[in-house]
Amino acid sequence: MSSATTTDLYEVTMAMSYLREGMRAPATFSLFVRDLPPGRGFLVAAGLEPALDYLSRFRITSADVHDFARALHRRPEELAPLLDLRFDGEVRAIPEGRLVFAGEPLLEVTAPLPQAQLVETYLLTQVCHQTAVASKAARCVIAAQGRPLVDFSLRRTHGPQAGFQAARLGTLVGFSGTSNVAAATQLGIPASGTMAHSYIEAFACEEDAFRAFARAHPGPLTFLVDTYDTEGGVRAAARVLTDLRRGPGCAIRLDSGDLDALAHRSRALLDEAGLEDVRIIASGGLDEYAIDALVRGGAPIDVFAVGTRVGVATDAPYLDAAYKLVEYDGRPVMKLSSAKVTAPAPKQVFRRAGCTDVLGLRGEVPPSGATPLLRTVMRGGCRKGPPDSLTAARARFEADLAEMPPAAHRIQRPEAPVPTTSPQLKSLTVGVRRRLEAAIVTGPGTGARDRRA
Missing domain, CATH: 3.20.140.10 (nicotinate phosphoribosyltransferase)
Structure with missing residues (x-):
């Protein structure tokens, strides 16, 4: 055209x-x-x-x-x-x-x-x-109060070009990375990503999935822990990270449910396992309003991954x-x-x-x-x-x-x-x-x- x-x-x-x-x-x-x-x-x-x-x-x-x-x-x-x-x-x-x-x-x-x-x-x-x-993304940066943000919007934007633009614009206002491989490579933006729930479901149990993922990737590792029972997922992730001695730089990701309550409980479980340096990443329908509420409420979330609501400037x-x-x-x-x-x-x-x-x-x-x-x-x-x-x-x-x-x-x-x-x-x-x-x-x-x- x-x-x-x-x-x-x-x-x-x-x-x-x-x-x-x-x-x-x-x-x-x-x-x-x-x-x-x-x-x-x-x-x-x-x-x-x-x-x-x-x-x-x-x-x-x-x-x-x-x-x-x-x-x-x-x-x-x-x-x-x-x-x-x-x-x-x-x-x-x-x-x-x-x-x-x-x-x-x-x-x-x-x-x-x-x-x-x-x-x-x-x-x-x-x-x-x-x-x-860019204006929507900027408000997320303000709401996060210094916590890193990552662009996860590509699959929800109105076409690949819009997804590329969203990754670029997030970086322009302060995002630290994107899941969009094309934008990351063409613009020199750090690429960031974890795994999908389908990956977990393909294995017999979460722990098998986490161990397989760790064998394929040198890390740092991020495990998606809410496919079935979030607390069980956190415990499985903690066992794998402890066994492999892979704590520093690694993370778990929460993608659904009451992110405030789940982040508090997850932080406690990780700390009990001696994994104080494992971060918590939150995603799932986030925008500046949700981020603001979580930050003001003291949720122990280290990184916010934003997608749909920011990539299409939903409001x-x-x-x-x-x-x-x-x-x-x-x-x-x-x-x-x-x-x-x-x-x-x-x-x-x-x-x-x-x-x-x-x-x-x-x-x-x-x-x-x-x-x-x-x-x-x-x-x-x-x-x-x-x-x-x-x-x-x-x-x-x-x-x-x-x-x-x-x-x-x-x-x-x-x-x-x-x-x-x-x-x-x-x-x-x-x-x-x-x-x-x-x-x-x-x-x-x-x-x-x-x-x-």
Whole structure:
């Protein structure tokens, strides 16, 4: 499947119309989230690197033109103006790992109008999905209070690509490993895994399964102990580990039941066997809410393995995001629809201490002590530097999290900071609104370039 045809049909029809009308002037589109999902005090910017990969190789081939023609029930030669169209524009974006809030552009694209329009759908799919999952994973990191987390989500995500992204995003916000072999090898993430209940069931008893597993693997070993009776499983694991003298670095995994009570009982049994250094790993339907309850309750769990609920961001699986035209051919534009009003012109986000942000115009002077967040990462269709690293993104995330108001990263009932708007942006917005409202009243012609705000 071509990445160029991975788009909505109306992107193609609009681009064809622009080309027919000679509308090839630069256009700026802003990608932002209107409102944070319930239960979120922040979002983690993510998906930029795959988006830049897509833009850098974007090109409409002859095969793409034929696919568009079939979809539109037209002859391929009618869509010939699209052939060999490439992305040669500019991208300004907030780097991955930074914490962002409602209304702030995660990225802005400036390119000839047909190009900027055609890439909308793909950019939204990348940035929105990955920002949603990264934000969910980040809340698990907060809830774990320093305990390691491992990504177990691959088998539950919406396809292999989403599973790969979940592993990457977990690492970005602080996870220590993943069960996903492809992600581990391609991204340099530690691989982590244990065994399935089916493995235990294939043997006559748990102890036989544990001993067989130990013969096949040098360790450290992790035994899944809750296939039948959890206490019996812990005792069997303790016998095997003691006999083989394999305690240091080894673990047992609890995957079901009352994890709090079972962790306490398991810890006691392991300690009685002299296996104080054997860790307890918990899995099974965990997310930040469950982890928070276990940590606050004092459950002796050393590692949390999270899967389904994080890999699909189960309580907030989508973002109310938009990719809106804010300037065309030097003319600032905006949308006036009820409840979906947009602000005009290319923008900048200025961050002050404590994540108190100001949303302003691209070219204005930063407020005192503020740092601009959007950086130019692509120009002329080419990256301005090498791809960003997960290490750098993780460092940005950790730095922003340390600055975040405590109320924003509460697990229960967080309060998201609300960016303020600069006087310059407010003034421009009022002027553009007046111009547009006047055009509605007086009819065509009042929106011409010589009547800009």
